[in-house]
Amino acid sequence: MVAGEASGDLLAGRLLSGLRPQLPNARLHGIGGPHMAEYGFHSAWPMEKLTVRGLFEIIPRYREIKKIQNDLRDQLLADKPDVFIGVDYPGFNLGLEMQLKRAGIPTMHFIGPQIWAWRGGRIKKIAKAVSHMLVVFPFEEEIYRNAGIPVTYVGHPLAEVIPLQPDVAAARSKLGLALDARVVTIMPGSRTSELKYNTIAFIGAAKLLAQRDPALRFVVPMVGQRQRTYFTELVAAAGMQDVPLQLIDGQSHVAMAAADAVLVASGTASLEVALFKKPMVIAYKMMRASWEIMRHMGYQPWIGLPNILARDFLVPELLQDAATPQALADALWTQLNDQALRATLQRRFTDMHHSLLRNTAQESAQAVLQVMRQSSGRQARPKLD
Structure with missing residues (x-):
């Protein structure tokens, strides 16, 4: 198996929990x-070696990542899992x-690329690469079946992990937050490149919100120590050490559950926020050259998963130049204070949760077991340690 980032x-x-x-004696590697x-x-290899995002951001890391891919390929071709x-x-x-x-090893892909959003031509590559797709959105099954690719809709794992009714009181108690506090959770991303481009705008928005309401509490979960150190350096370099941030290690789900509203980088985390039924603003910034290419490649008007699933702009999306501290702060202020909007989001996100469960x-x-059996025409016999 290969997962390249925290969400994966x-x-x-x-998947492994099932x-x-x-396969109690299987070698999983x-x-x-x-x-x-x-x-x-x-x-x-440490998973962090693969964690990078963007067309141009990967260039400095390409040779290292390609060597890992080649070394792993050679190992797997020899082992024949x-x-x-x-x-x-x-x-x-x-x-x-x-x-x-191509070497006869059955291959599965869990979480289909967003070919329904952009770069639909990749389905031809998927057909050559994948023996069986595992997809997490119900509408994806038809796409792969029409392309002749075996597929199983398995629901979205996060819909099971995240409770239908999050325990806000328990989350706030765990973080030392008062039950009646107003809490904004800030999630600029887990990748170094995401932190590089999102941090200043996200924390700038927090600073403006703190000026409007000094009682607001800001929680920032960090996926690891390396990310925490880099984030702190960026905030210090921007002269924003005075923004009242509560940095926590991991516990992103606790931070979401505790929040009244969330400022989140586009990606899987935005779906997690929706499953926690929280009002949010989705934002994203990247290297200018990457943005100029990628902004012309989408098929849909939305980039955030909650909006894509709803087929509607349920929550604001502020991208690249539009993601200024002022615009982010204004959008978050609405998410915090518009009670009719908050009730609508609660209802729509609950319906979304049920559809993915x-x-x-x-x-x-x-x-997975079926693919293993079919590959050799016999009952799967996993390799033992």
Whole structure:
């Protein structure tokens, strides 16, 4: 298995929670993070080595990442595992899967690339690379079936992990926040490139909001110590050390549950916020050259997963030059104070949660076992440690 970032590690951990009891002696290895490690997964490289986003941001890291891909490919071609599962991270995984499938190794991909949003031509590459797709949105099944790619809709793992009714009081108690406090959670991203481009605008918005309401509390979850150090350096360099931020290690779900509103970088985290039924503002900034290319490649008017699933601008999206501290602060202020809007979002996000809810661990595990059996025409016999 390969997961290339924190969200993929979380999703892969859910799959392994269903698979490990079925294969108690299986050797689980590749590249992953702490959630996968809970099920005995061994990561041959730190997952952080792969964590980068953007067309141009990857250039300084390309040779290192390509070497990891080639070394892992050679290892897997020699080992011939019963199945390879790429978890999201299509830029890395699809290329690897194509080479493994060509060598007769069954390949699965968990979390389909957003071909329904942009770069739809990638489905031809997916057909060459993937033996079986595991998809997390119901409308994706038809897309892959029409392309002749075996597919199973397994629901979205986060819809099971996140409770239908989050416990706000418990989350605030855990973070030392008063139950009647007004709390804004700020999530500029987990990748270094995301922190680089989003931090100043996000914290600038917090500073403006603190001036409007000095009683506001700001919680900022950090995925790791490296990200926390870099974030702190960026805030200091911008002269914004006076913004009253409560940095916490991990605990992103606790921070979401505790929030009245969330400022979040576009990506899986925006769906997590929706499943926590929280008003939000979605924002994203990136290297200028990457933005100039990518802004012409989308098929839909939305980039945030909650809006894509709703087929509507449920929550604001402020991208690149539009994501100024003032614009972010104004949008968040509305999310905090418009009670009719907050009630509407609560209802729409609850409906969204129900639509994504399935026993993902069990259904994805059964799909994996089926592929393993079909690949050799025999009952799967996993390699033992």
